[in-house]
Amino acid sequence: MKKPAFIIIFIILSFHFLITSAQTQKIDSLENLLQNHTQEDTVKVNLLNTIAYQFWSINPDKLLNYAEEASRISDKLNFKKGKAKSLLRIGTYYWTKSDFDKALEYNQKALEIRKELGNKKEIASCYYGIGMIYRYQSEYLKALEYHQKGLELNIEVGDKKGASKNYLGIGTIYHIQGDFPMAIEYYQKSQQVCEEIKDKSGVAYCYYNMASIYGTQENYPKALEHFQKVLEIRKEQKDKNGIAYCLNNMGLIFVKQNDNSKALDCFKKSLELKKELGDKRGISASYTSIANLYNSMGEYDKSEELFYKALEISTEIKDKKQKAMNYFGLANLYFAKNDIKKSYRYSKKAYFIANNIEDAELIKQTSDIFAKSSAGLGLYKDAYEYHVIFKNMNDSMFNESNIEKITGLEYQYKFDKEKQATLLEQEKKDAIQAEEKKLQIIVRNSFIGGFILMFILALVVLRSFLQKRKANRILASQKEEIETQANELESSLDNIKSLTKFKDKLTQMLVHDLKNPISNIINIPDKIPSKKQKEIINYSANKMLNLVMNILDVRKYEDSKLKIKKTEQNLSELWKNATEQLKYLSQQKNIKITTLHDDFFRFNFHHFFS
DSSP states (O other): OOOOOTHHHHHHHHGGGOOOOOOHHHHHHHHHHHHHOOSOSHHHHHHHHHHHHHTTTTOHHHHHHHHHHHHHHHHHHTOHHHHHHHHHHHHHHHHHTTOHHHHHHHHHHHHHHHHHHTOHHHHHHHHHHHHHHHHHTTOHHHHHHHHHHHHHHHHHHTOHHHHHHHHHHHHHHHHHTTOHHHHHHHHHHHHHHHHHTTOHHHHHHHHHHHHHHHHHTTOHHHHHHHHHHHHHHHHHTTOHHHHHHHHHHHHHHHHHTTOHHHHHHHHHHHHHHHHHHTOHHHHHHHHHHHHHHHHHTTOHHHHHHHHHHHHHHHHHTTOHHHHHHHHHHHHHHHHHTTOHHHHHHHHHHHHHHHHHHTOHHHHHHHHHHHHHHHHHTTOHHHHHHHHHHHHHHHHHHHOHHHHHHHHHHHHHHHHHHHHHHHHHHHHHHHHHHHHHHHHHHHHHHHHHHHHHHHHHHHHHHHHHHHHHHHHHHHHHHHHHHHHHHHHHHHHHHHHHHHHHHHHHHHHHHHHHHHHHHHHHHHTOOTTSOHHHHHHHHHHHHHHHHHHHHHHHHHHHHHTTOOOOOOOOOOHHHHHHHHHHHHHHHHHHTTOOOOOOOHHHHHHHHHHHHO
């Protein structure tokens, strides 16, 4: 029988679940920061929103708890920016639970706040989220509208990462509608930007979608190669959700290659991860994949049970596309069991949903089984009509022109990539040369600057040395002057001491000598004749006058005012005056003084100086 054709639909359906999960270490670090930050402020709101985002693909319930707490504090603080982000986080929670109506509601509330704040980058992010939700609801025209709005704002504000996501979203819509050349064009634009900004997660998205294209072209080795690259990135990022969807789609490729053992292993591993995450849509998709595998293996009871489980979940979450895929699977199952009526009923339901949501790949697949079941019931007109639809859809999607365009785009991308690599290599070489030249200039300037600095330093040292030498000379001169002054002071002190001693001694002598004339005057006997008394008084008075004059001369000598005045003197007169002064005393003591002849003095004086 014909192998399940839902593989491409499922790949396209699930690609956008590949979102980066944070490292456990990063989450622990953020939670420690939150625990230490007890104050309810904008910092706490931002922490809560950041932590909430880390949990979306690990533990959606924790995501909701943190986001609702951020929303509550934002309301309290009237922190609109934090409020908008918390609303988006809550919307993400409902998206993981496949409640797309609720997810859309919270995203639109966040959009209104961000429009009020006027941040174009954040408005573009909301446009992307809303466009993605419309894709899940199979509202492709609305989805395309919002992705294009987002892309325009991304380009305007220079947000490359946001632009890469919207390129991918637009490419996915063209992919679903069967316009593969346009899909490839937008996927390549997205991949180019992601590689430029080194966004591993974004590159993984592109590999994922390119793998689905290769799957559509039945180039299964190439598809597996790309899915393997995606799986490696998701494992490195510890993204359980991304790993689950990658495993499921690899399983679908193994089905196409008739490797049922590997396919079933991939499906079961994927299902366990989705159950762990509580991803209802993912669980439904895994049940569908396993049911189709069992159908191809002829285990119809197991297949039927799983199809109805998947159908129940897709109906509950209002997922039209997933519901149509389950109807399609049941139609194939009953056709294989030769229950044509049930096959016709379910193929008709599947076709009308596919046609309603305008999913080209799904229309092609459901029209094929619808035509076959119609023919089985003898409804040949309907069978022909739907076979023509199948043929036209198949031709439009797989015609030679489209394949050539896709191949041409692939080669063009590789050429552009190689060209860009060459340009980057040249730019790298130019940059290295520029850096080397810059380094040479720096070295040269450093040498010149160092030389100038050393020269200035030498001048400073020389100036300092000269100033020091001059200062030493001045100090030496001052020291010598101080020593001279000290010696002079010491000499003056010695002179003063000597003069004082001389003065004291001379004063003592003069005072002692003064006593005698005074005694003579006081003690003149009455019996001495008056003439004699007069002589005594006269003598004593003259002696006293001489002594007083000597005392005054001593004072002058002390004050350094006594100056020696050289004048000619008559020694004979000096001698007469001296003998006259001694006359009274000599008479008192009966001593006779004899005066020599004048010629003796004249002769001897002349002889003394000759």
